[in-house]
Amino acid sequence: MPSFKGDEATNYDERIERLVPGYELLHQLTFAQCQVQLEADAKVLVVGAGTGKEVIALAQANPNMHFVAQDISEDMLAIAQQHFDQAGIANRVQIHCGDLNALEGQFDAALCLLVMHFVPDDGSKAKLLQAIRNQLVSGAWLWIADLMKPETPFERDAQFQVCQQLGLTDIGVERTLAAFEREFFALDRMRFAELLEHNGFGVAHCYFKALSFTGFVVRCQ
Ligand SMILES: C[S@@+](CC[C@H](N)C(=O)[O-])C[C@H]1O[C@@H](n2cnc3c(N)ncnc32)[C@H](O)[C@@H]1O
Numbered sequence: 001m002p003s004f005k006g007d008e009a010t011n012y013d014e015r016i017e018r019l020v021p022g023y024e025l026l027h028q029l030t031f032a033q034c035q036v037q038l039e040a041d042a043k044v045l046v047v048g049a050g051t052g053k054e055v056i057a058l059a060q061a062n063p064n065m066h067f068v069a070q071d072i073s074e075d076m077l078a079i080a081q082q083h084f085d086q087a088g089i090a091n092r093v094q095i096h097c098g099d100l101n102a103l104e105g106q107f108d109a110a111l112c113l114l115v116m117h118f119v120p121d122d123g124s125k126a127k128l129l130q131a132i133r134n135q136l137v138s139g140a141w142l143w144i145a146d147l148m149k150p151e152t153p154f155e156r157d158a159q160f161q162v163c164q165q166l167g168l169t170d171i172g173v174e175r176t177l178a179a180f181e182r183e184f185f186a187l188d189r190m191r192f193a194e195l196l197e198h199n200g201f202g203v204a205h206c207y208f209k210a211l212s213f214t215g216f217v218v219r220c221q
Contacts, residue, residue, distance in 0.1 A: 001118040009075035022210030042108040048115030052080030059089040100131040117146040133200035145215035
């Protein structure tokens with residue numbers, strides 16, 4: 001996994017848009033679904049909150065919502081904290097660095113965008129999903145998006161074409177290709193659905209797909 005520390009945290013916001021085709025749209029579609037589905041005073045858990053994009057959009061639109069922004073990178077959360085202060089929403093956001101199991105639960109919804117693909121499928125993805133499930137009330141929704149295994153032999157190549165159009169350099173392409181091999185643990189749709197269903201969630205519905213980046217919404221049981 002990238003370290004998400006130091007420069008990798010500082011440069012994150014401008015780097016991510018070149019690496020994830022449709023990054024902005026993924027966030028827009030997730031936000032829109034939360035807007036129509038969540039109560040005005042919902043308590044929302046954002047797993048792998050990074051620099052805080054999901055939290056800021058929802059908090060600015062919903063003055064009575066409360067959030068926990070969780071991550072394992074202190075540096076990403078330090079940037080998120082600055083963004084929350086600037087946006088005037090810090091009083092409604094608890095920042096939590098580390099284990100999800102330390103939280104008190106009873107969340108009405110969770111978001112986990114572009115996080116679980118960094119977690120190996122050796123029991124660790126299942127553990128993460130269980131930890132998220134344990135923090136949610138029954139019937140809560142989870143929005144989760146990951147890099148998936150390519151569905152055609154040319155999907156990855158097409159993805160890098162788009163990344164280059166978005167400004168990724170040749171060296172950037174080479175590094176990202178190597179990172180995909182070493183640092184990402186992409187699943188196919190069947191395994192993704194199976195993991196969700198075995199860890200307390202229902203049927204996953206796809207709501208976003210930009211080449212291999214895929215978003216699902218699923219309700220916990
Ligand atoms: C690609 S960023 C996504 C950030 C944000 N969700 C977004 O959409 O911009 C991935 C984030 O997940 C965090 N992360 C990686 N593994 C994690 C884990 N097991 N639990 C929580 N956060 C994790 C990283 O530190 C990083 O901040």
